[in-house]
Amino acid sequence: MKKSLFILGTILLTTIAVQTGIETYASNNSFNQEQIESKASKPKTQYSELEFDTHEEAKDNIQVIPEKSGVPVDLGNNVIGYQEGGAGSRFITFHIKNYGVFIRTNSILGQDNVALSKEVVQVLSSIEKYPETDHGLIRADFASGMMSITWASDTFVKSVTSSDLRVSIEKALTK
Numbered sequence: 001m002k003k004s005l006f007i008l009g010t011i012l013l014t015t016i017a018v019q020t021g022i023e024t025y026a027s028n029n030s031f032n033q034e035q036i037e038s039k040a041s042k043p044k045t046q047y048s049e050l051e052f053d054t055h056e057e058a059k060d061n062i063q064v065i066p067e068k069s070g071v072p073v074d075l076g077n078n079v080i081g082y083q084e085g086g087a088g089s090r091f092i093t094f095h096i097k098n099y100g101v102f103i104r105t106n107s108i109l110g111q112d113n114v115a116l117s118k119e120v121v122q123v124l125s126s127i128e129k130y131p132e133t134d135h136g137l138i139r140a141d142f143a144s145g146m147m148s149i150t151w152a153s154d155t156f157v158k159s160v161t162s163s164d165l166r167v168s169i170e171k172a173l174t175k
Contacts, residue, residue: 043164045171050157058152059135065093065100073114075121083113089143092117096124099136099151106143116142123165131158131172140165 052058070082073092081092081103090113092103103120105111120140130136136151147165149172151158158175162168 043162043167045162048159052155058155058157061157062137075118077121077125079121098133099138101138103140104143111142
């Protein structure tokens with residue numbers, strides 16, 4: 001039992017260290033700081049594509065973000081987000097172009113939902129082109145460290161996921 005708790009604790013510590021950039025991982029393992037920074041500076045991306053019978057069916061398989069649900073929050077750049085929360089997580093949603101945007105943070109880890117959402121708005125506002133679609137979803141999940149963009153393209157649902165939102169969107173433009 002003690003060994004399994006130690007392993008679980010090590011996994012949790014390592015996960016938190018990697019997600020928050022804490023250098024604890026380097027001191028507890030044989031990796032050096034240069035290796036960690038090298039890996040961290042090159043976000044990995046994952047691309048997926050699902051085909052459906054119709055465009056409508058493809059669109060129906062992408063989460064819909066409600067227009068106005070929750071407490072309004074000014075996120076800058078003329079963007080109003082809507083905040084909700086529960087069970088240690090906080091969520092802010094809004095729309096930009098033809099995309100619903102969903103931002104999740106972990107309040108237990110002290111992640112500032114509004115500040116991180118404002119950063120996301122700055123990133124999204126600086127991007128001139130998104131994959132063309134009439135329905136898409138952008139997820140910035142700071143609790144897990146995964147950032148994704150999903151969109152309907154003809155009869156396909158396409159998605160790019162990375163640890164960096166800008167990288168996800170830039171890679172999506174090549175698909």
